[in-house]
Amino acid sequence: MYTEDVEKYGRNTNQVQIIRYIISASFLEAGNRIKFQSFGNSNYGSREVSEAMQTLQKVMLTHLVYPTTSTSVPLLPDRKKSHRLHVLDTGMLNFFAGLQKELISAKDIDSVYKGKIAEHILGQELLSSKYNILNELHFWVREKPTSTAEVDFVISYNSMIIPIEVKSGATGTLKSLHAFMNATTHTFAIRIYGGQLKIDTESTSKGKEYSLLNLPFYLAGRIEDYIDWMQKSR
Numbered sequence: 001m002y003t004e005d006v007e008k009y010g011r012n013t014n015q016v017q018i019i020r021y022i023i024s025a026s027f028l029e030a031g032n033r034i035k036f037q038s039f040g041n042s043n044y045g046s047r048e049v050s051e052a053m054q055t056l057q058k059v060m061l062t063h064l065v066y067p068t069t070s071t072s073v074p075l076l077p078d079r080k081k082s083h084r085l086h087v088l089d090t091g092m093l094n095f096f097a098g099l100q101k102e103l104i105s106a107k108d109i110d111s112v113y114k115g116k117i118a119e120h121i122l123g124q125e126l127l128s129s130k131y132n133i134l135n136e137l138h139f140w141v142r143e144k145p146t147s148t149a150e151v152d153f154v155i156s157y158n159s160m161i162i163p164i165e166v167k168s169g170a171t172g173t174l175k176s177l178h179a180f181m182n183a184t185t186h187t188f189a190i191r192i193y194g195g196q197l198k199i200d201t202e203s204t205s206k207g208k209e210y211s212l213l214n215l216p217f218y219l220a221g222r223i224e225d226y227i228d229w230m231q232k233s234r
Contacts, residue, residue, distance in 0.1 A: 022049065026062050027092065033083065065084040067141045071143060090117060126223070136205055140154045149176040167192075193221050194217060
């Protein structure tokens, strides 16, 4: 178990205890936006949790996904906003959440655990496709008193920030994706889902048309290849 190896990474007994607690709490908080202060209903302070999270990220157990408000390059993380926590062992996440039977019988993995498993799988694919331990993941947010929106992931590609949503079914709601597309200058977006590979033309509430690449989960690791294919297909 991960918790049995903590002594390798903690500088002292106190830090070992903190890291061990953070590991257990991380599987329960996975997929959520978090704050370091009192993480997992603990009494630990922001600095203690931050140091523990950095350690766990270095050993590739967890990964912090940073929010951005950017819709055009450069893709700048807003570190003042709360992160989203991902764990890099989806199998362990399934185990701690007790999801083995649900996953075996599920027709669409996005319907399991409120879509968190699907998001974690996509996050793993995006990280592994870069072959760089220092690579960061980002998601897009618009936080206003009367209007909020959140897109699961965004990537920088050929001077564009491309939004990526994980959605189930043939259509699903795309309100946040439409909000992003209204704010950006380009006309490309991606949906990862359980359907067939195809390109749709979508229209936002403001009438902006854009090309939506619908990519099956099993092709998620080749997103950049299929962005090229989408652009050539237009």
